[in-house]
Amino acid sequence: MSKILIRGAKVLGGEPQDVLIDGAVIEAVGAGLSAEGAEVVEAAGKVLLPGLVDLHTHLREPGREDSETVLTGTRAAASGGYTAVFAMANTFPVADTAGVVEQVYRLGQEHGYCDVQPIGAVTVGLEGRKLAELGAMHESAAGVTVFSDDGKCVDDAVIMRRALEYVKAFGGVVAQHAQEPRLTEGAQMNEGVVSAELGLGGWPAVAEESIIARDVLLAEHVGSRVHICHLSTAGSVEIVRWAKSRGIDVTAEVTPHHLLLTDELVRSYNPVYKVNPPLRTERDVHALREALADGTIDIVATDHAPHPHEDKDCEWAAAAMGMVGLETALSVIQETMVETGLLDWAGVASRMSFKPALIGQAKGHGRPVSAGEPANLTLVDTEYRGSVDPAGFASRSRNTPYEGRELPGRVTHTWLRGKATLVDGKLT
Structure with a gap:
C-alpha cells in the first residue's frame, strides 16, 4: 500500500498539521512533512478526526x-x-x-x-x-x-x-x-x-x-x-x-x-x-x-x-x-x-x-491521531453547506427526516487502516 500525505488538516480542529500514512498506520504527524511518491491529499481548512464509531x-x-x-x-x-x-x-x-x-x-x-x-x-x-x-x-x-x-x-x-x-x-x-x-x-x-x-x-x-x-x-x-x-x-x-x-x-x-x-x-x-x-x-x-x-x-x-x-x-x-x-x-x-x-x-x-x-471495546478504533496508531481517519469540510438529498445516499433506504433541509459539513475522505473508502465524497 502506498503512502498518503494529508497536508494541512486541522487535527481535531486544532492547528494545521500534516499526517503521513504508511500502509495501515500513521507514520508521522507534524508540520512540513514530506514523503517521496506519496499520494497527497490537500486538506487546508478541513478538520481531521479519528474514524467515527457508531455503537x-x-x-x-x-x-x-x-x-x-x-x-x-x-x-x-x-x-x-x-x-x-x-x-x-x-x-x-x-x-x-x-x-x-x-x-x-x-x-x-x-x-x-x-x-x-x-x-x-x-x-x-x-x-x-x-x-x-x-x-x-x-x-x-x-x-x-x-x-x-x-x-x-x-x-x-x-x-x-x-x-x-x-x-x-x-x-x-x-x-x-x-x-x-x-x-x-x-x-x-x-x-x-x-x-x-x-x-x-x-x-x-x-x-x-x-x-x-x-x-x-x-x-x-x-x-x-x-x-x-x-x-x-x-x-x-x-x-x-x-x-x-x-x-x-x-x-x-x-x-x-x-x-x-x-x-x-x-x-x-x-x-x-x-x-x-x-x-x-x-x-x-x-x-x-x-x-x-x-x-x-x-x-x-x-x-x-x-x-x-x-x-x-x-x-x-x-x-x-x-x-x-x-x-x-x-x-x-x-x-x-x-x-x-x-x-x-x-x-x-x-x-x-x-x-x-x-x-x-472496538479494537484499533477511537485512537489518537498520532504516530504509530491505526490509520482510521475522517476528513471533514466544515465550511460546506448543502441540502440533504436522499437520492444520493449509499444506504438502501431513504427514510431520512432531513430531506431538503440544509445542514453544515460534509465528509470528504474516510480511511480504514490506511485504505481509502471515501475519496472526494465518493465511495471507492
Whole structure:
C-alpha cells in the first residue's frame, strides 16, 4: 500500500498539521512533512478526526435485506465518516447465537467499508423470557461484548439482573432499550400537548425513565456495566447524572435526531418523523444537548434504522418506526453542538469516536491521531453547506427526516487502516 500525505488538516480542529500514512498506520504527524511518491491529499481548512464509531446501527441482514444489507449499510457508514459500527441484534433470525453473530461479522470483513462488530441479543428471540447464548457469542470469532434486545425492552427485572451478572464475568455490557411496555401500549408519539391535540396515543417520558432508574440500581447492586440506548428525556438525563454521582457504572447515548427535532414536526403526520423513542419537546432537546456537552451523556449513536419505501409511505399508525442516520449524523452534530458552542471538534471526536470505541471495546478504533496508531481517519469540510438529498445516499433506504433541509459539513475522505473508502465524497 502506498503512502498518503494529508497536508494541512486541522487535527481535531486544532492547528494545521500534516499526517503521513504508511500502509495501515500513521507514520508521522507534524508540520512540513514530506514523503517521496506519496499520494497527497490537500486538506487546508478541513478538520481531521479519528474514524467515527457508531455503537447503535441496524444493518438488517440477515432477514430484511429489502431495508439494508451489511454491504449497503457499511457503505453508508463510510460515507458518513465511520470506520466501525456495532450491528444490533434484531435481525431475522435474531442474532442470539454464535452462528448468526459470526455471519454478520464475516460479512463486514468481506465488504471492507468499515469494521462491523455484532451486538448479541440479551434474550432468545428478543422475547424477554430466557437468556441467549451470551458466553458462546462472546467466545465466538465475533468476540461479542455488547448485548441488547434493542427494539424491545428487557422489562423483566430478574432477567435483566441475570444478564448483568453474566456479562460481568468477561467485562461485557448490557445496552438497554428503556421502554416500559405496559406504559406504551398503543403509543404513537411523545405524550404531551401535541399528542393531545392530534389525538395520537401518548408515549410518556416515565416509560423510559422508570426503566433507567431500575437498571442503574440493578447495575449498582450487581457491580456490572449498563448502557442506556437512545436516551431522550430531560428526566432520563437527571437519573443518569444521579447514578454517575453515586459511582454506578452507567453510560448513555443520544441520537442526532433527538438533539435537533421535536414532536412539533408530528403535526405534519409525516411518518418519516415516527421513531422509537419518539421525538420529544424543545425542553428535552435542550437538556440532551447540555448533557452531551457536560458528559452526563457519553456518546452520540445514530440508531440508523432503515426501512423500505412501503413501510414508511403509509398512514401514520401503520408506519414503521425509525430513521436512517449514518450519512447525516456528523452534520447534525456540527449544527447542534459545534455551531452552538457546546462542543469543539475535540469534543466531537470524544463523543463520536473515542468513547464509543471504549464502551464497545472496538479494537484499533477511537485512537489518537498520532504516530504509530491505526490509520482510521475522517476528513471533514466544515465550511460546506448543502441540502440533504436522499437520492444520493449509499444506504438502501431513504427514510431520512432531513430531506431538503440544509445542514453544515460534509465528509470528504474516510480511511480504514490506511485504505481509502471515501475519496472526494465518493465511495471507492
